[in-house]
Amino acid sequence: MNVAVFILFALLCLGGALNLLLQRHPINSALSLIVVMSSLSVLYLLLGAEFLALAQIIVYSGAIMVLFVFVIMLLNAGEEERTHGSRAAYLAGIPGVLALFAVLAGTFITLRLSFGGTRLGSFLVTTGDLSRVLFRDLLLPFEVTSVLILVAILGAVVLARKEH
Amino acid sequence: MTVPIVWYLVLSAALFCIGVCGFLIKRNIITIFMSIELMLNAVNLAFVTFANHWHQVSGQIFVFFVMVVAAAEAAVGLAIIISLFRSRNTLNVDQIDLMKL
Numbered sequence: 001m002n003v004a005v006f007i008l009f010a011l012l013c014l015g016g017a018l019n020l021l022l023q024r025h026p027i028n029s030a031l032s033l034i035v036v037m038s039s040l041s042v043l044y045l046l047l048g049a050e051f052l053a054l055a056q057i058i059v060y061s062g063a064i065m066v067l068f069v070f071v072i073m074l075l076n077a078g079e080e081e082r083t084h085g086s087r088a089a090y091l092a093g094i095p096g097v098l099a100l101f102a103v104l105a106g107t108f109i110t111l112r113l114s115f116g117g118t119r120l121g122s123f124l125v126t127t128g129d130l131s132r133v134l135f136r137d138l139l140l141p142f143e144v145t146s147v148l149i150l151v152a153i154l155g156a157v158v159l160a161r162k163e164h
Numbered sequence: 165m166t167v168p169i170v171w172y173l174v175l176s177a178a179l180f181c182i183g184v185c186g187f188l189i190k191r192n193i194i195t196i197f198m199s200i201e202l203m204l205n206a207v208n209l210a211f212v213t214f215a216n217h218w219h220q221v222s223g224q225i226f227v228f229f230v231m232v233v234a235a236a237e238a239a240v241g242l243a244i245i246i247s248l249f250r251s252r253n254t255l256n257v258d259q260i261d262l263m264k265l
């Protein structure tokens with residue numbers, strides 16, 4: 001069952017990501033990105049990260065993607081214009097990406113025996129375990145990120161404000 | 165029946181590479197920004213996978229912080245896109261070339 005669930009949601013992930021690449025209208029890309037993020041949360045659950053799975057749904061597919069869809073609708077973004085981008089991006093970029101994938105996948109597959117396998121429940125991090133580390137050992141970084149969020153809110157307000 | 169860890173890692177590598185491809189070939193600035201989010205998600209999957217493999221909580225802590233920073237980044241980035249659209253009236257990156265030499 002583990003393998004079936006993994007294959008189903010991994011295919012959904014890859015399909016959504018490729019659809020993001022192929023669609024020309026930004027709203028379709030945004031919706032396929034929501035598919036990717038929601039299926040990733042199922043994979044997190046399979047890997048025993050229960051808090052992150054829920055945070056993925058709430059923060060990514062909820063908050064961030066709503067922001068994206070909101071901006072697309074606000075700016076009334078139409079279909080992408082067909083202009084050819086920089087040639088350097090095509091000549092060096094695409095082979096570079098393929099080489100990167102080959103190196104990464106090759107390394108992982110060479111090391112496959114030392115990695116072994118995992119299944120649902122072999123390692124479960126509860127919200128309690130996570131918060132014990134977060135609020136005891138890493139309290140200062142946690143507080144610093146709240147300052148970061150505050151700065152980001154102020155920056156967003158200042159940037160999006162209408163100039164007089 | 166167990167799922168090999170390597171499958172997760174290869175999936176994460178594939179998602180990252182699709183994100184880089186999108187960053188290179190898309191022409192709409194919002195879609196480019198979404199490709200960046202896709203890359204962040206791919207890296208998050210690798211973090212969670214390694215956390216599972218080594219039975220460490222710290223991998224998941226990293227993902228938590230990446231999520232926080234991504235949320236802040238999305239807010240600021242979309243605000244920049246809105247102000248860019250106001251001043252230039254386009255979302256096509258080929259026409260936003262003020263800083264190009």
